[in-house]
Amino acid sequence: MTYAAKIQRIAERAEYQPAVFPLPVQTGWSSIFPVEQVLLLSPPFRTPSSGSSIVLPAFSEVTNIWQEIEASTVRRFEFQVRWVKQLYSFKKPEEVFRYLQAHPFLIPLLVEAHSRIEDYFGPQPQVVLEVVSDPEVHGLVKMFGYIVTTLMPEEAGQRLRLFDREWFLLQVHRAEGLLNFDVEFR
Amino acid sequence: MGRRYKNAPIVEALCEFRFDPGSPWDLAIPGLVYEKVRNGFPKRRLVKAFEASISGGPEGIEQQVKTTDRMQFLREDEKALVQVDRHMLAVNHLKPYPTWQEFLPLIRQGFGAYIEVANPKGVQRIGLRYINRIEIPGERIELENYLEFRPFMGSRLPQDFGPFIVGIQVPYENSRDMLRMTLTSAEVMESGKTAFMLDLDYFLAQPGHVTYNDVWRWVDVAHSRVEESFEACITARLRGMFEEVTEK
Secondary structure, eight states: OOHHHHHHHHHHHSSSOOSSSOOOTTTOTTTTSOHHHHHTSSOOOOOGGGTOSSOOOOOSSOEEEEEEEOOOHHHHHHHHHHHHHHHOEESSHHHHHHHHHHOTTHHHHHHHHHHHHHHHHOSSOEEEEEEEEOSSSTTOEEEEEEEEEOSOHHHHHHHHHHHIIIIIHHHHHHHTTOEEEEEEEO | OOOEETTOOEEEEEEEEEEOTTSOOOTTHHHHHHHHHTTTOOEEEEEEEEEEEEEEETTEEEEEEEEEEEEEEEOTTSSEEEEEETTEEEEEEESSOOOHHHHHHHHHHHHHHHHHHHOOSOEEEEEEEEEEEEEEESSSOOGGGTBSSOOOOOTTSOSOOOSOEEEEEEEETTTTEEEEEEEEEEOOSSTTEEEEEEEEEEEEOSTTOSOGGGHHHHHHHHHHHHHHHHHHHBOHHHHHHHOEEOOO
């Protein structure tokens, strides 16, 4: 039995039905919607009691409802940039966008870095991405992630050093010298 | 043969094959495929691909986005590439898109190499997809002047709207195949323009219903359907902006 058919059967057995749109049998639950619409641009799914707009049936077993493997490089890039935009603020967005377009290998690193920054600076840190000219090397343009903090300078510096030593310096080869992090005081 | 345009909006065309997941798989397969295509696609790149899934269980709904390693083999100019992942092959062509007659041999080359090396049990899904980025001068435009496929807002609804997404799936061949058409507003890099992404994806919706012998006939039909759908999506005014190239 296909996943879609399985889900359809579970939905038929469930006490409430999907409210907004039914689960198509053949093509997968959210196949009309690109993955970013479902996962990133929408709020997380909620239970019916919390007033959800999308109601999903209860499950008695773990079932893979839907899976998307993106083969388009253009769409993947868009998706990744949107993901980065969910995590970071962009200063001069056009420059940041162009920089990521030219150096797409930075994207997974930025995504990973954000959760590491959380480990050292607390949940949902505000980090601003900016493309800047390196004052030390003529012609070198780098991306900086400025971690905005209200911590005292000494404390913030210590956390940044720990972040560098315990994680970023181990990943620095992936950045190819084009990404760095610093703190910015509010 | 379809129309050709001087300012064709295609930013990417791709043909994607997903093979029976019960087929044998070996981590050496991407490297062996590379050996077969390296003359045309000499550059190698390992990329992190995002795989998203939603699963349900006793604890509720779980969304997962994880990264997987995917091999890309690129042509010298990096405008065409072959991608190999677990039970998956894709052949992509970026802008500037040549012609179908030039793109098809690349697909054949990639497919032939994968089949020879991996010997999969069968084809689960095939998709032929054309992604178009349409840019129109002006920050406020009337969609109906350019597109025959667009969001419809009834007269009692506000007629001015911002970002949007509209999508539809059209069944073909007794629902064996589907054409997924999606139109979304897109970000623009320079002010004074409006941009859309028109994504046409014709795919095999019923796994296993195309045999290896039928693959190329299926691909040809898919191309015709995508092409005719694209032409049906745009108005004469937009076609004029693409500047049709006529053979003399």
